[in-house]
Amino acid sequence: MSKPATKIRPSFSPVYLAIFSGIILVILIINGLLEINRTQRGFFLLLEREANLILQSLQKNMEETSEALTLLDSSPEERLSHPSLSAFLNGLEEFVAEYLVDTAYRVDQRDREKPLVALELHSIANESFASAIEFYDVKGDLLKSWPSPPFLLNRRPLLRELIEKKRSVVIDLFGKSLVGEGLWFSIAVQRKRAPGIVALYLNGQQMKQLLWQFAIQRAISSIGLREGILYVSVYDGHLRMVAHTDPTFTGKAEEDTFLRDSLQKNELVSRRDRSKTGEGIFEVAKPIAFAPEGRALLSMGYSLKELQPVLSQIKRNVALSIFFFLFFGVCAVTLIWLNQNRHLQRMKEMEDRIRLAERLSSLGHLAAGVAHEIRNPLNAIGMGLQRLRREFVPQEEPKKVEYLAFADMMSKEIRRVNDIVEQFLTLSRPSQLHLTIASLEELLKNLVLLLQEEASSQGIRLQLEMSPELPSVKMDAEKLRQALLNLLKNGIQAIENGGTVRIEARALKDRIEVAISDTGAGISSDQMEKIFNYYYTTKEKGVGLGLPIAHRIIEAHGGQLKVESQLGSGTKVTVALPVTQEGFKWQGV
Numbered sequence: 001m002s003k004p005a006t007k008i009r010p011s012f013s014p015v016y017l018a019i020f021s022g023i024i025l026v027i028l029i030i031n032g033l034l035e036i037n038r039t040q041r042g043f044f045l046l047l048e049r050e051a052n053l054i055l056q057s058l059q060k061n062m063e064e065t066s067e068a069l070t071l072l073d074s075s076p077e078e079r080l081s082h083p084s085l086s087a088f089l090n091g092l093e094e095f096v097a098e099y100l101v102d103t104a105y106r107v108d109q110r111d112r113e114k115p116l117v118a119l120e121l122h123s124i125a126n127e128s129f130a131s132a133i134e135f136y137d138v139k140g141d142l143l144k145s146w147p148s149p150p151f152l153l154n155r156r157p158l159l160r161e162l163i164e165k166k167r168s169v170v171i172d173l174f175g176k177s178l179v180g181e182g183l184w185f186s187i188a189v190q191r192k193r194a195p196g197i198v199a200l201y202l203n204g205q206q207m208k209q210l211l212w213q214f215a216i217q218r219a220i221s222s223i224g225l226r227e228g229i230l231y232v233s234v235y236d237g238h239l240r241m242v243a244h245t246d247p248t249f250t251g252k253a254e255e256d257t258f259l260r261d262s263l264q265k266n267e268l269v270s271r272r273d274r275s276k277t278g279e280g281i282f283e284v285a286k287p288i289a290f291a292p293e294g295r296a297l298l299s300m301g302y303s304l305k306e307l308q309p310v311l312s313q314i315k316r317n318v319a320l321s322i323f324f325f326l327f328f329g330v331c332a333v334t335l336i337w338l339n340q341n342r343h344l345q346r347m348k349e350m351e352d353r354i355r356l357a358e359r360l361s362s363l364g365h366l367a368a369g370v371a372h373e374i375r376n377p378l379n380a381i382g383m384g385l386q387r388l389r390r391e392f393v394p395q396e397e398p399k400k401v402e403y404l405a406f407a408d409m410m411s412k413e414i415r416r417v418n419d420i421v422e423q424f425l426t427l428s429r430p431s432q433l434h435l436t437i438a439s440l441e442e443l444l445k446n447l448v449l450l451l452q453e454e455a456s457s458q459g460i461r462l463q464l465e466m467s468p469e470l471p472s473v474k475m476d477a478e479k480l481r482q483a484l485l486n487l488l489k490n491g492i493q494a495i496e497n498g499g500t501v502r503i504e505a506r507a508l509k510d511r512i513e514v515a516i517s518d519t520g521a522g523i524s525s526d527q528m529e530k531i532f533n534y535y536y537t538t539k540e541k542g543v544g545l546g547l548p549i550a551h552r553i554i555e556a557h558g559g560q561l562k563v564e565s566q567l568g569s570g571t572k573v574t575v576a577l578p579v580t581q582e583g584f585k586w587q588g589v
Contacts, residue, residue: 021330028325032318039314047302048270051284055298059288061219093174095214103128104189104198112193121146127251129206136197158186162197216243228306235297263287263297280304374421382414433476441470459498466505471579483550487516487573494520517572523565
């Protein structure tokens with residue numbers, strides 16, 4: 001730390017700055033979140049509108065399909081009068097036949113893997129819109145069926161060609177009316193996995209249901225879906241999937257609260273959900289009144305992947321805006337605060353300097369008189385001690401030793417008083433430097449040589465490390481020597497039971513730094529605030545003027561003094577002195 005200045009109370013403290021910054025940050029974050037939310041709502045609204053257009057087109061196709069299915073219930077003469085019916089049935093019958101043949105083969109395969117029981121046959125029949133499923137042997141004898149007992153039907157005409165192995169598939173589905181009692185639509189196939197025959201039977205209503213389902217499936221397949229639309233699906237009034245862009249989902253029942261609630265509403269609804277694979281989905285559902293099912297639900301799912309890059313970009317833009325607004329706002333307030341505090345600090349420093357100058361001026365006048373009054377008695381006492389040592393020494397050896405020791409002690413105390421008076425006068429006089437360009441390297445070497453004996457006697461090592469070719473410094477060699485000597489003595493006196501005082505000198509770009517570190521006990525934080533106060537000392541015989549004098553001399557040279565210390569870890573004092581242009585040689589940091 002440098003010399004602590006008198007603390008001032010800023011009109012705008014860092015606490016207020018932090019509170020102000022926090023308020024700005026909260027406002028910007030709230031505004032950013034609202035902006036992101038508005039953008040998301042806008043995107044979802046656009047998706048809802050697009051989905052509504054596509055589902056309206058699908059609804060129109062479904063209505064046309066319903067009208068065509070109604071014609072199937074009419075007489076053959078009425079059907080012939082509607083050529084659109086043939087166009088409607090074109091291809092659907094093939095789809096139905098292919099679906100039922102594939103269903104028969106799947107039943108055969110499942111029975112081969114594990115013989116099917118009545119309950120399983122019942123489940124397959126319901127999923128396939130079939131009224132009955134029957135198994136026969138190669139002779140046409142019934143092996144098992146659902147329902148049991150089987151319907152009273154003449155199956156021989158259907159099975160004859162299969163029994164005789166003339167054909168592998170027999171289809172009896174088309175060319176019949178969809179209305180009437182006891183009317184059945186049949187399909188039978190030769191088993192692939194085992195000898196025998198598998199047959200499926202449908203009534204008119206089930207056949208009509210299959211035609212309707214494949215017509216809806218065809219309508220969905222004809223819709224040109226852009227990338228990003230995951231699916232379009234149609235549910236009946238029992239939430240059974242009638243059609244889907246992926247036909248493998250057809251026939252499955254859904255137990256979804258959102259879909260069930262949507263089926264009862266009369267408006268477009270939407271939600272954000274996740275698929276079983278964890279992919280984000282935006283689903284739009286539209287309930288419609290639809291015969292023959294009564295009600296149906298149209299659903300469309302969008303992948304949120306295409307939305308994520310846009311939202312991520314918006315979030316980045318919002319985050320950058322928050323950062324820049326906050327940064328520039330805080331910088332502006334901070335600059336105002338720093339500028340204000342700097343002016344207040346300068347004013348306070350000027351006031352402190354004026355008060356110090358007044359104190360030193362008074363102290364100087366007092367010191368001049370006191371010095372004369374003290375020095376004269378000190379000189380007389382000193383001369384008297386010299387005469388006593390010369391003329392009045394006892395002859396007996398024990399008394400002589402005690403006498404001389406006592407005289408030496410008094411001489412040391414007189415010199416100590418004289419040193420205190422000199423320091424007092426030095427502090428009170430205006431600092432006048434006699435600057436010359438000199439070598440700091442020589443000055444440090446001489447100081448180490450001077451203190452080497454004193455340090456060694458206390459078990460202390462002095463280590464001097466200097467950068468090669470230290471540049472010259474414009475200095476008052478005698479006063480700078482006094483300042484550095486005070487700092488070195490402080491370091492030595494801080495060590496009690498042996499240790500090390502390390503002196504490091506290095507050249508930086510525009511200055512030389514001399515660091516003096518010791519392995520002493522260190523200085524507590526409460527003492528650090530007082531170390532530059534005049535007459536403050538922790539030493540038993542200290543005066544408390546060494547560090548203030550050193551600080552004053554270094555400041556007079558245009559330098560800086562910084563003290564760093566931690567209790568139990570020693571103290572480091574760094575002196576920074578400006579380098580003259582004549583003596584400057586760049587050494588690097």
